[in-house]
Every structure is written in structure tokens, then in C-alpha cells.
Amino acid sequence: MTELRELYQQIILDHNKNPRNFGKIDAANRVREGYNPLCGDHLHVYLHVAGDTIADISFEGSGCAISKASASLMTAALKGKPVPEAVAMFEKFQEMVTAEVDAPVDDQSLGKMAVFAGVREFPMRVKCATLAWHTMKAAVDEDQAPVSTE
Ligand code: ZN
Numbered sequence: 802m803t804e805l806r807e808l809y810q811q812i813i814l815d816h817n818k819n820p821r822n823f824g825k826i827d828a829a830n831r832v833r834e835g836y837n838p839l840c841g842d843h844l845h846v847y848l849h850v851a852g853d854t855i856a857d858i859s860f861e862g863s864g865c866a867i868s869k870a871s872a873s874l875m876t877a878a879l880k881g882k883p884v885p886e887a888v889a890m891f892e893k894f895q896e897m898v899t900a901e902v903d904a905p906v907d908d909q910s911l912g913k914m915a916v917f918a919g920v921r922e923f924p925m926r927v928k929c930a931t932l933a934w935h936t937m938k939a940a941v942d943e944d945q946a947p948v949s950t951e
Contacts, residue, residue, distance in 0.1 A: 809916040812874075817866035822859040822876035829857070835936030835948040837928045842868035846876075846936040855879050855887055855941075860933060867917070867926050872933035874914050884941050890914075891938045898927050 829847035836843050844862025848855055858880050860872040875894075879887045893910055898920050908915035920926040928950040936948045 806919070809919055812913055812916045813866055813870040816870035816873035820860075820869055820873040822873065822880065824859055824861055826857050826859045829859075831940040831943065833936045833940040833948060835862075835932050835939075835950075837864070837868065837932045837950040839925060839950065840865055840868065840929050842929055842932050844868065844872055844933060844936065846872070846933060846940055848937070848940050850884065850941065853884050855882050855884060858937070864932070865929050867920065867929040868932050871914075871917060871930045874916075875933050875937065878912060878914060879937070887941065888938065891934045894934055895931060898930050 826847040826849055828849045831848040831850055832845060834843075834845050842862070842864030844860050844864060847857075847859045847861070849857040858876045860876055862872075863869075878890065882890075890911070893907060894914055894917070897906060897911060897915070898917055900921060902921045906915045906918045917930045920930045932950060935950065939948050
């Protein structure tokens with residue numbers, strides 16, 4: 802378990818230091834802003850939705866390592882995915898991070914994002930991990946209200 806924890810740490814540190822898909826997309830047709838006042842995480846998620854597919858996705862902003870790594874891994878996982886699949890992943894992710902500490906993790910469908918199961922032990926960090934996801938979900942839903950975890 803210690804080795805696994807170290808691996809998880811490494812993935813989070815790597816994505817925090819070198820976030821994937823960081824920056825604006827000029828062709829974005831959905832942009833949403835997300836804010837987690839509890840921690841100060843603040844980001845924008847950019848999407849280029851073509852038909853029913855997320856043709857491109859990126860994010861920009863600042864926040865703690867968990868919020869940035871989560872946004873980075875999310876964009877990497879969702880690029881090229883059909884919108885309904887992205888929404889299903891959002892639900893799975895949300896379910897995983899809010900589950901009981903010892904509940905099994907579906908790493909088959911969540912892939913590297915399973916690393917965030919560790920935040921279950923730190924309820925304050927759950928919002929850091931889910932901020933990018935809530936923002937993405939609001940963008941695909943075209944919900945116009947500002948996204949806040951509060
Ligand atoms: Zn945070």
C-alpha cells in the first residue's frame with residue numbers, strides 16, 4: 802500500500818508541475834469558470850464540443866496541487882470522448898471521492914484518476930479534486946450559473 806501511495810503521489814506531483822492541456826483553446830465553444838473558496842482554487846475549463854464529442858479540452862488557472870492535477874488528468878482523459886461518456890465519468894469520479902474510505906475503487910474505468918481516491922480521507926480536499934469536473938459538467942450542460950463548490 803505504501804508503494805501504491807507513493808505512485809499516487811508521483812502522479813499528482815507530476816501533473817501539478819507539468820499540467821497537461823494547460824492554456825486557452827482558441828476554438829473553444831464552451832468556457833466555464835470554477836471556484837473553490839475553501840481552498841482558493843480558481844480555474845477555467847475550455848471545451849471545443851463538435852457534435853456529441855469533446856474534440857478538445859483544456860484548463861487554465863491556479864490552485865493547490867490536487868485541483869491542478871485533477872484538472873490535468875481530467876482533460877487528458879476526456880479529450881476525444883463523447884459527451885455522455887464524459888458525464889458518466891464525472892459521476893463515477895464524484896462517487897469515488899465521496900465514498901467510504903475503504904470502499905473499492907473502480908480503477909478499471911477511472912484509470913489514473915483512481916489516484917484521487919486518497920482524498921476520501923480528507924473531506925476538505927474532495928472539493929479540490931472535483932472542481933474541474935463540476936466546471937466541465939456545467940460547461941457541457943451549458944448551465945449559465947457560476948460554478949462554486951459552496
Ligand atoms: Zn485546493
